Amino acid sequence: MYIPAHFAAVPETVQRLLTRPGAANLVTMTQQGLVATLLPFVYEPDAGEFGALQGHLARNNTQWSAPVVGEALAIIQGADAYISPSWYAAKAEHGRVVPTWNYTTAHVYGRLVIHDDPAWLDRQVRRLTGVHESGFDHPWDVDDAPERFISGQLRAIVGVELVITRIEAKAKLSQNRPEADVNGVVAGLVARGQPEAAADVEQARQGLRRP
Template identity: 55%
Template sequence: MYIPPAFREDDPAILLQLMRDTRLSTLVTATAAGPIGTPLPLFFDPDEGEHGTLYGHLARANPQWQAEPIGDAMAIFMGADAYVSPSWYAAKQEHHKVVPTWNYEAVHAYGPVEFFEDPARLLDAVTRLTNLHEGAMATPWQVDDAPPAFVQAQLRGIVGVRLAIRRLEGKRKLSQNRSAADRVGVARALADSPDPVDRRIASLIPLDSIR
């Protein structure tokens, strides 16, 4: 991922929180036939490995798990994003030398990928992923709410994914390269947007140095 210095994010706490907040990531592997990507919900285990480990599962019919990966796999976690209009910049009124851009947050996690079929490991991964997303429900659904034979049958239709993280790259492009006045203009415009994701980006634009 191309990361200019102004947008680089190296704080592990920020990177891991962004990964946790991203409900659907994309698993990408390089293969002899070309790259393959699959949108997947993944959960992060911080206690496994030097940089933590990602787990998930994909459909057994998905050819990605059967294609031998070349090198490390990559999991892409996209955070909030927003279009930035040049009309929001104070600089537009000064010289008009402005163009549109996009603000966003992203984390790329790299490491060797393992696809597994062991029923016990699959059940553990499915249970942990389910508990993660059901935790906020008023009445959380649990895997053992379903009949055991049904659960085992469902497990035969999936393959587990394990990615031991070797390296993390983080990018938070939040108008840090613009003047104080331009950042204020972008933050105000996005804060007034009806889109909650736009408003999320507005709250992240660094204004602490602006008086």
């Protein structure tokens, strides 16, 4: 990934990308070519030196059974947004501004491990469900469904674990713009109903202010 120094993600940003509830594109190279699947995951910090991303695929998805050539890659995407030059104070000052795109992303590389084990899958599904149901007033639990039904569902999936070997992460969040322009970006994103993207810009600004 091309990462200019001023857009290099700080460790806190990488941690947020790994631990936020979301999904990633799992990309593997096989003898037949590239294969990719978007799947939800949970981050397990105690698996390996750098942790692991754990999820599952449909058993009928041949990505899990195709031998992987080299490393596997998970692409995690944070909030992203179009940035209008009309938000910059510099537009009124000199007009030498153009549109851009703000985003955070992490390319997570590692060794893909397959788990065709009902106990592992049961733990993974319960943990993944717990992460996403935690904000509900009446969260759904795996045990709310009949045990025989859940057993059948587990037989239809296969566990995948990306044991992380390295991470490349980028946070392109207007760090290269003057303070007045950043103020305009935050206000513009909030006005467009993109508070998460605005919050990322604010966090990046605070990071630049650290001693």
